[in-house]
Amino acid sequence: MASKSTFICPYCFEKHKLSAVQFRCTNRRCKDVPDIEMTKYENGNIKIPKQGKITFTSPSKNPFLVPLSAPCPECKNVTYKRVCPSCHNELPESTLTGKDMIISVVGSRATGKSHFVGVIIKELRDRISISFGGSLEGFSDSYQRWEKNFGNQLYNNNEKLELTQSSVQNVDNGAYRPLIFKLKLKKKKFFGRDEIESFTFVFFDTAGEDLNDEDTMSTVNKYICKSAGIIFLLDPMQIPAVSNQLDESVVSRAAGIDWRKAAKADDIMTRVSNLIRKDKGMSETQKIDIPVAAVFSKFDVIENIVPPDCTVHNPSPHCSEKCFCLSDWHNVNSEILALLHEWKADAFISQLETNYTTYSYFTASALGLNNNPTSDGRIERPRPHRIEDALLWILKENDVIKGKK
Ligand SMILES: Nc1nc2c(ncn2[C@@H]2O[C@H](COP(=O)(O)OP(=O)(O)OP(=O)(O)O)[C@@H](O)[C@H]2O)c(=O)[nH]1
Ligand SMILES: [Mg+2]
Ligand SMILES: [Zn+2]
Ligand SMILES: [Zn+2]
Structure with missing residues (x-):
């Protein structure tokens, strides 16, 4: 299977490096933060942004491989939810593999x-x-x-x-x-x-x-x-x-x-x-x-x-x-x-x-x-x-x- 180092988000169509993929914490008890990216994607008012769980990147040694999971920097719980860095929508595995x-x-x-x-x-x-x-x-x-x-x-x-x-x-x-x-x-x-x-x-x-x-x-x-x-x-x-x-x-x-x-x-x-x-x-x-x-x-x-x-x-x-x-x-x-x-x-x-x-x-x-x-x-x-x-x-x-x- 040919590896690739970039992907295109099916929601916002931005092209990104695989290494730029973010994770979103899924622990309900973790704190909510303003989600500017999702607010912009939904054409919302960024002065009153939507709230959501924290998103973060997780460094990977291999540019062709996105880790399956990563620990949240806030609550340390492991999350499997991978999101687009531009719009914060969840990405299916197939998007990352093309x-x-x-x-x-x-x-x-x-x-x-x-x-x-x-x-x-x-x-x-x-x-x-x-x-x-x-x-x-x-x-x-x-x-x-x-x-x-x-x-x-x-x-x-x-x-x-x-x-x-x-x-x-x-x-x-x-x-x-x-x-x-x-x-x-x-x-x-x-x-x-x-x-x-x-x-x-x-x-x-x-x-x-x-x-x-x-x-x-x-x-x-x-x-x-x-x-x-x-x-x-x-x-x-x-x-x-x-x-x-x-x-x-x-x-x-x-x-x-x-x-x-x-x-x-x-x-x-x-x-x-x-x-x-x-x-x-x-x-x-x-x-x-x-x-x-x-x-x-x-x-x-x-x-x-x-x-x-x-x-x-x-x-x-x-x-x-x-x-x-x-x-x-x-x-x-x-x-x-x-x-x-x-x-x-x-x-x-x-x-x-x-x-x-x-x-x-x-x-x-x-x-x-x-x-x-x-x-x-x-x-x-x-x-x-x-x-x-x-x-x-x-x-x-x-x-x-x-x-x-
Ligand atoms: N008899 C019949 N009428 C249908 C069928 N599918 C759709 N219609 C009629 O066609 C109208 C338009 O269907 P939509 O599916 O809303 O059309 P659309 O292509 O999504 O329209 P836009 O969203 O404006 O682009 C409906 O309100 C129904 O009256 C069907 O299978 N049989
Ligand atoms: Mg329609
Ligand atoms: Zn996107
Ligand atoms: Zn968390």
Whole structure:
């Protein structure tokens, strides 16, 4: 394994030497001190800083290795909590070893990003990880933040989520502060011995509002450039050739906003591509090698206008087959590409094909069939359709799971 001497924080995106990593005391009885770094990260008022336990560095002889624990200089208790020197957020092990899998979910306003993220995390934990012989654990307070910002609303109150506020105003959403989960997978070894492999997913749920100009994007959305995969959501309600075929009341319940006010998907794709090229110092003509899954969201609403013999109507086979089924994937990809052509979304297709080396088309419904929100925002418990396809494809592209004919 290649060692590295620097890391990039998934919260504030500052680059640091491994030797600069700090520890935070976890002893409840130890004194609280003003935490200027965390206050700044949360856009708080530094004249009335947030209080927190003391942070400190612990010298290491090896610049490629951060000690696992260190004693607090105040109370002498040993702590295992490692934090970023700039923002004081807790750092996962994978950040320090460079094995984070950053999944960026992007798309115009109201395309369904937050519902997608909120539901896929629940599914990963309760179903997807289990069918691949693994488990999903929240890192730090990610699970609690998922419950507060997504889970309670969707699964306890049975209400749809609000549109995400810009990270410039709200630092508590899944856009500014990513949701970090550890996925553990069982890897079959020879001689019947199982080994556990662990991956850290860092989910960013962008606010569509923040994807409207490159200046805001380059400060709040730097993570896109570091992604292991990009899930790009396309809202069929924002395509006139689709919404014209549907009942107006159905469209308004699924749309979230007036589609004429949303930025066009191809414009967002252009901005995202520019941002990545700038960050990586690439020329205009070089293609970007981050896998992009272009996903039609809200499949439940377009179900009846998609030809009935299409594979996309069937439930996703990957989890029950415990592998990524290549034949299903090929069918879905070509069906959705054909629909995009039919619906005159050629500008988006050519943006994707000229800017990226690896891309594929999918569809998903986070809420599930016959679960379009009512006009006052009520839903039944989400029962997603094919929500895992795009993510599993990204895992296949990153060699985490295998594809099978
Ligand atoms: N029928 C149906 N409607 C959905 C689904 N997912 C989202 N919606 C609708 O789309 C609206 C917007 O969804 P969000 O997930 O909030 O959209 P977003 O992309 O996060 O929007 P921003 O945060 O503003 O960028 C919701 O209020 C729902 O009305 C789905 O799976 N099915
Ligand atoms: Mg949102
Ligand atoms: Zn940081
Ligand atoms: Zn202490």
